[in-house]
Amino acid sequence: MIDDIIFHLGEDRSEYHDAVVPPIYQTSNFVFNSIDDFKRKVADELDNFVYTRGNNPTVKILRQKIAALEKCEDALITGSGMGAISTALISQLRAGDHLLCIKKPYSWANRLVKDLLTKFGIEVSYFESDTTEALRQMIKTNTKVIYLESPNSLTLEVQDLRAIAAIAKEHSIVTIIDNSYSTPLYQRPKELGIDIIVHSATKYLNGHSDVMAGVICADKTMIAKIFHTEYMILGPSISPHDASLMLRGLRTLPLRLQRSDETALKILEYLRTEPLVRKIYYPFTDATAELAKSQMSGCGGLFSFELHTESKEDVNTFNDALDKFFFAVSWGGYESLKLPILAFYDNPGRPNPSIPFQLFRIYIGLEDADYLIANFKKAFDRVRND
Ligand SMILES: Cc1ncc(COP(=O)(O)O)c(C=O)c1O
CATH class of the missing domain: 3.90.1150.10 (Aspartate Aminotransferase, domain 1)
Known part of the structure; x- marks a missing residue:
């Protein structure tokens, strides 16, 4: 139930003096009681609090709500939509891999694909939104990712998400979609078979033109994999203050x-x-x-x-x-x-x-x-x- 997610999920008021609004945990750092405590927390940094580049209580509430809205097991929050898109794409590709990218993605996503990923030896081909069968012909043995944006945010072309997800699964290709246009209220790509959902949360999810933010949603194992490598290394995390503003935006x-x-x-x-x-x-x-x-x-x-x-x-x-x-x-x-x-x-x-x-x-x-x-x-x- 969407209301339950937006108004209740992830919020335990007994942890913060029964305040209605969760506090902004404006801290970069967390203290450990003992060596054992440190060891336990560092072993599972995704679900504990060690350092705010990884996790923070205000951000964690947001992670739970966004994941649930997208019908995914977990989510990461980033400091911009491009932070989410870059982290997600880089996490799934290495030199020598082939990426199939929708023809007209958001302009900076296109720059990432065209100018940055290719610099690191990733091969890229573009496909038209209305050619799902042609897409099948474009798959190569080294195709690892299909990147989608449906609808795209300028000319509003739509891709057949069910069909593309099914083709991708036949070839063990990871699908990533930018779902900013629809939000999880109007489109839930996970239910259609897509693996990773990213957003510019700067758009509707925050909704007040005062915060830059992004999200990455996927299965728990996928999120853990992204977290322990690209998210922690590249450092695209959101500030607790912006996470709090985003929680406020999400209510409406x-x-x-x-x-x-x-x-x-x-x-x-x-x-x-x-x-x-x-x-x-x-x-x-x-x-x-x-x-x-x-x-x-x-x-x-x-x-x-x-x-x-x-x-x-x-x-x-x-x-x-x-x-x-x-x-x-x-x-x-x-x-x-x-x-x-x-x-x-x-x-x-x-x-x-x-x-x-x-x-x-x-x-x-x-x-x-x-x-x-x-x-x-x-x-x-x-x-x-x-
Ligand atoms: C569809 C779409 N995706 C991603 C982005 C990038 O998000 P951000 O500006 O939050 O980095 C934008 C930004 O305009 C966008 O329109």
């Missing part, structure tokens, strides 16, 4: 997600009637709807659309008039956001993206639907009248 995750989801649906309904909208990218529409609905129970507040124009001037006009949406990267907080792809065009020394300049990524936060629709109307009218 179901409410926030439902609000963003419902408002986004109303806004999409309006955008579908707007002649200046050429194409909408949203997992529950068009070609991907059936597959998406078979593995997700909602979409939340993130979608993209293309403005129906060939003029960059129009895109600028629309962007300036859409002033109730902050122009910012990231998403998943309380505030609505816009990301105009035009901003990535015509930058010295950088190639233009393969994504149309007319595309806007929109994140719907917690504001009222009519308030946001009024702002869209103003922006579309400004383009029409200019």
